[in-house]
Amino acid sequence: MDLSDFTFEPQLARASTIPARWYTDPAMLETESRKVFGRTWQAVGRRDAVAAPGSYLASEITGEPVLVTRDAEGTLRAFSNVCRHRGSLLAEGCGQAPVIRCPYHAWTYSLDGRLHGQPEFEGVENWDRSQICLPPYQVAEWGPFVFVNQDPQAPPLAEVLGAIPREAAEIGCRMDQLRFSARRDYVIECNWKVYIDNYLEGYHLPAAHPSLFRELDYAQYRVETFRYYSSQIAPIRAQTGEGGRRYAYADSSNRALYYWIFPNFMLNVYPDNMSSNLILPLGPDRTLTIFEWFAYGGAEVAQATIDFSDEIQQEDIKICESVQRGLKSRNYSQGRFSVKRENGVHHFHGLLAEFVGS
Known part of the structure; x- marks a missing residue:
């Protein structure tokens, strides 16, 4: 596949997004299947x-x-x-x-x-x-x-994960004690990268996720990028008055960690439970998203937590399907990044360009 229509710019303030064609061309998905999914964990x-x-x-x-x-x-x-x-x-x-x-x-x-x-x-x-x-x-x-x-030359998983295991443990997540609790599958009419892009930035929270926006301290929300993953640090907003949070936490750490591991795996880590998102391309404009929830021992993740996650997911589905339709327009080719809010998307596009170009 000819990839000459895009050169990754490392400087975020000067960079453009990957071309719209990368989200719509079946040949791109074939390239990604071999060069991205065939060479990553x-x-x-x-x-x-x-x-x-x-x-x-x-x-x-x-x-x-x-x-x-x-x-x-x-x-x-x-x-x-x-x-x-x-x-x-x-x-x-x-x-x-x-x-x-x-x-x-x-x-x-x-x-x-x-x-x-x-x-x-x-x-x-x-x-x-x-x-x-x-x-x-x-x-x-x-x-x-x-x-x-599938790649015998790929770095070991521990190297790819970097500091994720340590950081998750620091907020009370005991990975080896987590047990499966629930699963939800969603088929979304968008390219898999549209969904990843959306996950990797909090820029859309105020407009698209009013309930989640109320839960998190948006002023302190930040994205940090590493070699093969990024983390979104999202302090949980202090609650006062009646109603409380949609989530209940087992301790007072009041932190949530959101990890994306290149190319298509996410972890949402809380002190008393964890969920994962696995993003699987079904076609150039169709994606399967598998949500799984995990809790400790024989405990069940609270239904309210799953319902809240589903609420956020439905909001994201609407956004992502709208974006996919827009990417097919003759009047759109590429966009620019918010320097403050979209460094995670820029990081993803850099890794994608690295893998498909090698």
Whole structure:
């Protein structure tokens, strides 16, 4: 794909946004699938799905089938979820099995990815069974999540996360104790980058999110950018009088942390719960957003918290779908950034340009 219509400007005050075509052209999504999603850490499922030895989890990354297993010794591994014989998918969903069995011709693979058995395959020449294995991927666990990276040269997940684990712990979030509580899926008629752009700035809070705006101390709201992620620091406004907050917090830290991890994963961290947003492109103008909530032990996230999140999400859906329609206009090509409020979007566009251009 020709990307000559955009050169990233590192100086925010001089920079323009990525071109409208990057949000609408199917060829751009194909490029992103290979160069962005195929080379970054992607959340593929929850850790509890592969907690036990002998368990597996099938997922995909922009159409590329992936398989996560935990072998009998407890080692977590990830592979291509495609049989080396005739290309059938090997597994679906999650479960437990001593081997992975292809549903097409019953070839089997050990949980370490090696070929285990292939019925009625005698007489094949120039074929070394010992060399047949599922192509491996990088895999890592953090908190309640499992991540996979298809690029063997990519930096480890811990390097990508940077200070996020420490900072979350400092406000009372105990990642290893979080347990799944609820999930909501939203299909939005916009490009995945429109949704990311929207998440990465608080500039629209006063106009678009009146309830959330009342919760947060907007004057102190700031975005800090790092190599592969950004954080939005949002102090929770002191409440006086009747009514109180829409959220209830377990301690007095009165802080909320909002993290975006390039390219498509967000964490919303509070002292007594956490939610994640996974943004998956379904097409150049269609996106699946998966919200999951996590709480401690067997506790449930309060329904009021989920309802409030849904209220904000519905407001964002309306905005993002409006933006997508506007990006198709002949009268729009690029925009400029608010130096005070949109450094997070500028940071995202820089990383995107880096990955698609390399």
